[in-house]
Amino acid sequence: MNNQNYLQRCGALLSAILVASALLTNAHAVEVNSALNKQHELTESTKLSSAKYNLDPKDVIFIFADLHPDLIATSNTMSPDALAKNAGGLAKVAHAISAPSLFLTVPRNGKPGELIKELKPYANNENTIYRLNADPFQVNEIVDAIKKTNRKTIIVSGYTAEVAVTLTALGGLRNGYNIYIPVDCIGNRSLRTEQAALARAEQAGAVVTSLASVAAQLAPDFSKEPGTTILSVILDAQL
Template identity: 30%
Template structure:
């Protein structure tokens, strides 16, 4: 199954001020996720951004907010983004069948959101190098569980170039610069 620019949206899960410092390999997670989201913005792929209990865990970190640009951060208390009607309605309103998921924590909010989206009939892709957990074993467990649920796994560059689809276009040139 291909990821196309016409049929795809991104769910950006909980890249928050009090969560990110505790993530395993946080510098690489921030860097790669920044590349991914900058590319997504360049390709004009719609995004839904969530924040888990913003009052306690803080806002989206500046490094990620900068890559996304203007966005509304949907606050949630449920771990799954689909557990909050406002968030699920925002995803549904986009009218896309493919959802790329990035964010934290892989084994909690990311996984539960992905499973719920899959259950609702979406083609769900975890962007493996743009999801994180405090422990690598938790991230690896989340990926295994997701695969068992029929969720597909991709990575930053693979997803961006699949969305770009062809060389020699303005988007190809822009994405090539972003990923370097």
């Protein structure tokens, strides 16, 4: 009986040791997985943070929203002529670095609005999208077109700042894109509401910048193409 009790106790002790060992192994595995997940999150966060300061020509897509002659004619924060020239300059930058552009239009007098003449050399049936929804990221055709580029940084030009630009920026951020807004490539009827719109976009994570800064980052070597073209855009930019 004593031997039997002894063996039973030894068996119970061994079982307890095995259970404890399994629990410790499990806990260690959880800790390792947690550490790996945190490292992955940190890496992804670093990538996103880095993208806010480094523009890669192979990762950018340009969106030009609602730049119609009759619309921008009401711009008060930037003259219509200056806005048109700078938007055209930005489109020229995109073309020079072979980056994709999307031209978004809205109804004007019951039909798709006509683009300003400065954008027409770069627009075609494939990259021009007519929409009825003010938020581009609620339009499947636009969302799909952006996804197909496999690019994660969007540079936004448009009118008005408080609608087309803001909704494009917030929609992009919501969907995991990096957003740049060159302020001399957008316009608005009211300076006060434009400033509020830009503050909201910046608070959400957008980078508020300028045509010259964006252009120079994308092609900093002005001694050869595409930098030579980029420099001409910078020199022609309207302040």
